[in-house]
Amino acid sequence: MIAEAGQLALTFAFALALLLALVPLYGSFVANQRMLLLAKPLALGQFIFCLLAMLALIYAFRTNDFTVINVAQNSSSSLPWYYQITASFGSHEGSMLLWVLMLAGWTALVAQYSKALPLLLQGRILGILGLICVGFIAFSLFMSNPFARSLPFFPVEGRDLNPLLQDFGMILHPPLLYMGYVGFAVAFAFALAALMGGRFDSVWARWVRPWALAAWLFLTLGIMLGSWWAYNELGWGGWWFWDPVENASFMPWLAGTALIHSLAVTEKRGTFKSWTVLLALAAFALSLVGAFLVRSGVLVSVHSFATDPGRGMYLLVFLLLVVGGSLLLYGSRMNSVRSQARYQLFSREMLLWGNNIFLLTACLIVFLGTLFPLFHKELGLGSISIGEPFFNQMFYYLTIPFALMLGLGPWVRWKQQQLMPLIKPMAMVLIAALMLALGTLALMQSVQANLALLGLLLGAWVGVSALAEVMLRLKQFGSVTNGISKLNASHYGMTLAHIGFAVLVIGVAMTKTYTVERDVRMQEGDTAVVAGYEFTLQDVYELNGPNYGGQAAELDVSKAGNYVTHLHAEKRFYRIQKTIMTESAVHARLSRDLYVSLGEELPGNAWAMRIQVKPFVRWIWLGGLLMALGALLALCDKRYRRKLTGYNQANA
Amino acid sequence: MRKIIFYAPLALFLALALFLLSGLFSDPRERASAIIDKPLPNFALADLMQPDKIWTPEALTGETFLLNVWGVWCPTCNAELGYLTELRQQGVNIVGLYYELPRDPAFDAPFDLAVLQQDVALKLQQQGNPYQFNMLDLERSLSLDLGVSGAPETFIVDANGIVRAHHIGDINPQVWRTKLAPLYQQWSQP
Numbered sequence: 001m002i003a004e005a006g007q008l009a010l011t012f013a014f015a016l017a018l019l020l021a022l023v024p025l026y027g028s029f030v031a032n033q034r035m036l037l038l039a040k041p042l043a044l045g046q047f048i049f050c051l052l053a054m055l056a057l058i059y060a061f062r063t064n065d066f067t068v069i070n071v072a073q074n075s076s077s078s079l080p081w082y083y084q085i086t087a088s089f090g091s092h093e094g095s096m097l098l099w100v101l102m103l104a105g106w107t108a109l110v111a112q113y114s115k116a117l118p119l120l121l122q123g124r125i126l127g128i129l130g131l132i133c134v135g136f137i138a139f140s141l142f143m144s145n146p147f148a149r150s151l152p153f154f155p156v157e158g159r160d161l162n163p164l165l166q167d168f169g170m171i172l173h174p175p176l177l178y179m180g181y182v183g184f185a186v187a188f189a190f191a192l193a194a195l196m197g198g199r200f201d202s203v204w205a206r207w208v209r210p211w212a213l214a215a216w217l218f219l220t221l222g223i224m225l226g227s228w229w230a231y232n233e234l235g236w237g238g239w240w241f242w243d244p245v246e247n248a249s250f251m252p253w254l255a256g257t258a259l260i261h262s263l264a265v266t267e268k269r270g271t272f273k274s275w276t277v278l279l280a281l282a283a284f285a286l287s288l289v290g291a292f293l294v295r296s297g298v299l300v301s302v303h304s305f306a307t308d309p310g311r312g313m314y315l316l317v318f319l320l321l322v323v324g325g326s327l328l329l330y331g332s333r334m335n336s337v338r339s340q341a342r343y344q345l346f347s348r349e350m351l352l353w354g355n356n357i358f359l360l361t362a363c364l365i366v367f368l369g370t371l372f373p374l375f376h377k378e379l380g381l382g383s384i385s386i387g388e389p390f391f392n393q394m395f396y397y398l399t400i401p402f403a404l405m406l407g408l409g410p411w412v413r414w415k416q417q418q419l420m421p422l423i424k425p426m427a428m429v430l431i432a433a434l435m436l437a438l439g440t441l442a443l444m445q446s447v448q449a450n451l452a453l454l455g456l457l458l459g460a461w462v463g464v465s466a467l468a469e470v471m472l473r474l475k476q477f478g479s480v481t482n483g484i485s486k487l488n489a490s491h492y493g494m495t496l497a498h499i500g501f502a503v504l505v506i507g508v509a510m511t512k513t514y515t516v517e518r519d520v521r522m523q524e525g526d527t528a529v530v531a532g533y534e535f536t537l538q539d540v541y542e543l544n545g546p547n548y549g550g551q552a553a554e555l556d557v558s559k560a561g562n563y564v565t566h567l568h569a570e571k572r573f574y575r576i577q578k579t580i581m582t583e584s585a586v587h588a589r590l591s592r593d594l595y596v597s598l599g600e601e602l603p604g605n606a607w608a609m610r611i612q613v614k615p616f617v618r619w620i621w622l623g624g625l626l627m628a629l630g631a632l633l634a635l636c637d638k639r640y641r642r643k644l645t646g647y648n649q650a651n652a
Numbered sequence: 653m654r655k656i657i658f659y660a661p662l663a664l665f666l667a668l669a670l671f672l673l674s675g676l677f678s679d680p681r682e683r684a685s686a687i688i689d690k691p692l693p694n695f696a697l698a699d700l701m702q703p704d705k706i707w708t709p710e711a712l713t714g715e716t717f718l719l720n721v722w723g724v725w726c727p728t729c730n731a732e733l734g735y736l737t738e739l740r741q742q743g744v745n746i747v748g749l750y751y752e753l754p755r756d757p758a759f760d761a762p763f764d765l766a767v768l769q770q771d772v773a774l775k776l777q778q779q780g781n782p783y784q785f786n787m788l789d790l791e792r793s794l795s796l797d798l799g800v801s802g803a804p805e806t807f808i809v810d811a812n813g814i815v816r817a818h819h820i821g822d823i824n825p826q827v828w829r830t831k832l833a834p835l836y837q838q839w840s841q842p
Contacts (some may be wrong), residue, residue, distance in 0.1 A: 274658065278661060281661075282661075285665070289668075289672075292672065296672075296675075296676060297676075298672060298675040298676060299675075309676055309677070312676045313676060316669065316672055316673060316676065319669065319672075320669055323665055324662065324665060324666065324669070327659075327661045327662035327665055328662055330658060330661065330662070331658045331659035331661070331662050332658075334658040335655045335658055371668075371671070374671060374672075374675050375671055377675075378671050378674045378675055382686060
């Protein structure tokens with residue numbers, strides 16, 4: 001009953017989306033104010049019905065309604081309640097509904113917070129978002145119905161949720177990631193609406209910036225959480241795999257990062273317009289391409305959902321209409337747009353242009369690395385695979401110039417910068433960075449130059465430069481204490497995000513260089529020494545969880561005789577899905593992680609153990625967190641909330 | 653010129669869509685083998701049962717044969733032994749490439765050829781012996797060169813030592829009839 005109500009709610013949402021896609025857009029071309037005014041209530045109504053549909057699905061999961069195929073295949077009555085809720089978006093069908101809900105949510109947010117926008121623009125933006133909603137709700141309703149029943153023959157027990165997804169990180173990872181993906185739809189709609197009207201100026205850029213920042217913030221958090229989950233749950237201590245689906249989330253992130261920087265130029269200097277619009281289109285287009293890759297079965301990945309050519313076909317046609325249509329509009333409209341501003345070779349514009357070039361090159365590398373095997377095969381050249389070494393090597397070369405520029409960027413003025421005044425402060429930053437990098441390296445047990453030194457140097461260069469720059473700006477207000485409250489929130493946000501990048505670079509370089517990994521055979525009472533830490537296996541015993549059994553190992557860790565910590569690693573066997581999962585034991589400190597995963601039982605009452613000591617691995621996620629925090633700070637900037645009444649009246 | 657450049661993203665996207673479209677209709681798990689129509693890679697492997705006898709590609713040329721990658725540890729390989737034995741009785745030449753599991757020096761007992769020979773002899777006695785002889789690829793050098801991803805896998809090698817087919821998975825009557833027998837006959841013609 002409730003499932004049918006959910007389906008009905010989704011159908012209503014579909015009808016409202018259709019209206020939202022047709023009425024305000026039509027109204028915008030015939031200049032009918034009443035039609036334009038309909039956009040907001042339609043957007044809000046659409047969101048409410050999507051929410052009702054999602055709640056109905058969650059209800060079906062919580063009440064173990066196994067007549068619903070989706071519930072029967074992805075949940076079981078022994079699953080803990082919080083995973084029953086997350087199981088509602090663990091399958092293709094459920095995740096599509098979550099995607100739709102997020103999209104409707106963003107649309108409602110735009111409807112709610114766009115009072116300052118001219119009515120015409122508001123109607124167009126919401127209409128475009130409605131158009132995208134139509135596509136996805138129809139996909140959910142007709143191609144992957146989450147409420148489909150298996151009556152009259154239904155199972156008495158469900159097949160349980162994929163154990164990989166039974167983890168805390170998985171509760172938050174999909175919603176955050178989808179918020180990010182779908183969030184770029186807002187910037188996309190803003191860009192399309194501007195293309196229709198032919199207006200791109202700093203005011204337009206100021207409207208788009210907070211939405212792009214918000215989407216980027218969620219995507220950053222989503223990716224970080226996914227990486228953290230993989231580290232905890234997959235049992236071998238990796239944090240990024242260059243898997244096609246990870247790449248599918250990384251590409252919109254790179255394009256989005258380029259977008260928020262390019263928007264800064266468009267807002268401050270009224271230039272880079274065609275570039276900014278293209279990036280706004282690209283960020284969402286890449287999200288859609290990602291969704292296609294994950295859901296069509298074109299690529300093989302651990303993440304991909306069950307494949308169905310019908311769904312793939314639908315998504316491809318949708319992709320062609322949305323992305324192809326918007327790029328066609330871009331091609332036909334963009335040549336009439338002119339940038340007025342002039343700038344010199346050494347200026348902040350040029351450095352941000354460089355930033356965009358590097359980010360897009362990175363995006364292109366990920367894109368080619370992910371899709372090249374497909375191209376290669378479809379051209380009849382045989383199967384190839386592109387793995388970690390390719391990506392690692394490419395990103396190694398890209399990061400060096402990128403970080404060097406990043407350290408310099410905030411110091412350089414708009415329009416034109418004289419070289420001489422910068423030499424002294426930059427030299428000071430360089431010296432400080434060198435001292436910091438060498439000092440840190442000296443503290444490590446073994447001095448391994450190359451990658452670690454390079455990473456530390458680049459990280460310190462970016463970090464020190466960001467800090468020094470913000471101090472300089474504060475001093476320009478008279479005194480530092482005086483300036484703290486006067487400097488823009490977005491400036492602090494930028495500084496924090498750049499420091500986050502520095503922390504991330506240091507984390508990656510140090511972890512790659514200094515990780516010590518040992519596979520050992522241990523009996524109870526045995527001690528293994530890894531990187532100076534003594535791991536003693538105290539006990540291995542049988543586990544008995546709600547929907548799993550297995551073994552747990554208890555270890556004590558000490559260093560030079562001093563007790564450090566106690567570790568608890570599990571190897572779970574999920575009964576219904578008959579899969580084995582490792583729950584690694586992690587002892588986290590800022591300077592290093594101790595990471596133990598329990599392996600197979602070996603003859604002679606012994607166990608295979610994988611023990612790792614991973615210096616600075618926390619810095620990777622800390623860096624991501626700082627970047628997201630920076631975006632949040634920038635979002636809080638006063639200028640995005642200022643009512644643009646003057647502009648509004650002028651254009652009404 | 654300035655006009656056309658703005659259509660470049662559209663052109664790139666359409667090219668991508670074309671690839672994605674054709675990708676939809678092909679199996680991503682299908683692997684084209686790189687070794688097809690190339691001569692057998694160079695090797696020198698000891699006979700499993702008579703380790704002093706060394707097999708090289710030259711010794712294998714002259715007649716078309718099946719090169720079957722297998723191991724006693726692999727249940728699917730054991731399941732196909734019976735049918736392969738039938739094929740041998742029908743006159744198909746089958747050479748075994750014995751694929752040993754990797755050994756971890758820390759955990760596993762050291763490699764013992766006598767034990768392996770005993771296991772293999774017992775298994776072939778129970779299930780039937782399709783092999784004219786078995787080569788032991790302990791270092792997996794030949795398996796790697798051939799692009800073997802696991803066991804069982806079977807190659808058809810013609811009389812000139814050229815690899816003509818690569819089959820991943822077991823051989824059963826249906827696979828043989830529909831896929832391998834026509835190829836085997838085609839390349840057996842003098």
